Amino acid sequence: MATPLVTVICTANICRSPMGQAILQAKADAAGLKINVNSCGVQALTGKRPDKQALGALERAGYSIGEExxxxxxxxxxxxxTQLMxxxxxxxxxxxxQNYPAYSGKVWLMGHWNQQSExxxxxxxxxxxxxxxxxxxEGDIDLWLPKLRALL
Incomplete structure (x- = not known):
């Protein structure tokens, strides 16, 4: 069976979703949860590197995202x-x-388990x-990890 894929989504795919991708992948790996994590945007600045501030925040917290x-x-x-967005x-x-109605069951708020917060x-x-x-x-992802183990 292929490794499940989780996609983290924001607007431009240069701040929140790359940070979420790096954090979720690191926390899943640390928990022994075999998933691949990527990220996309709904209005992506296609081809741009993550924002320098996002990269700085990840580095300060001990996370990294590949140069690629x-x-x-x-x-x-x-x-x-993807199995989950x-x-x-x-x-x-x-x-x-609206754009991919067939996949509506795969889409959840990152803050779903945190009072549906954005x-x-x-x-x-x-x-x-x-x-x-x-x-x-980090807090939202910590709430997702046990759910992912059961879901995927």
Whole structure:
């Protein structure tokens, strides 16, 4: 059986979703959960590297994302290949459901287990906001890990 794929989704795929990708992959690996994690955007700045502030927040917290990571648009092949899509905001979920209705059952808020909370976009802000965003992602991902073990 192929390794399950989880896709983390935000708007441009340069801040929240690459951070979520790096954190989820690291935490899943540490927990012995065999999954692959990628990330995409609903309005991706295709080809761009993650935001320097996002990379800094990851580095400060001990995470890394490969040099090869570039922003990708969520397209049909990714939607089809993934077992679970974790989005940052309700509007991202609406976009996926509208564009790929067949996959609506795969789309969940990252903060689903945290009172359906959304992950605020830190774009254009400073290190403190990026660090705070990373902490929110860590908390949401910690709540997802036991669910992923049962789901995937």
């Amino acid at each position: 990571k570039r922003a990708e648009q969520l397209l049909m092949p990714q939607a089809n290949a 974790l989005v940052m905001e309700s509007r991202h979920k609406q976009w996926v459901v 992950v605020a976009d830190p774009i254009g802000k400073g290190p403190n906001e990026f660090d705070a965003c990373l902490k929110v992602l």
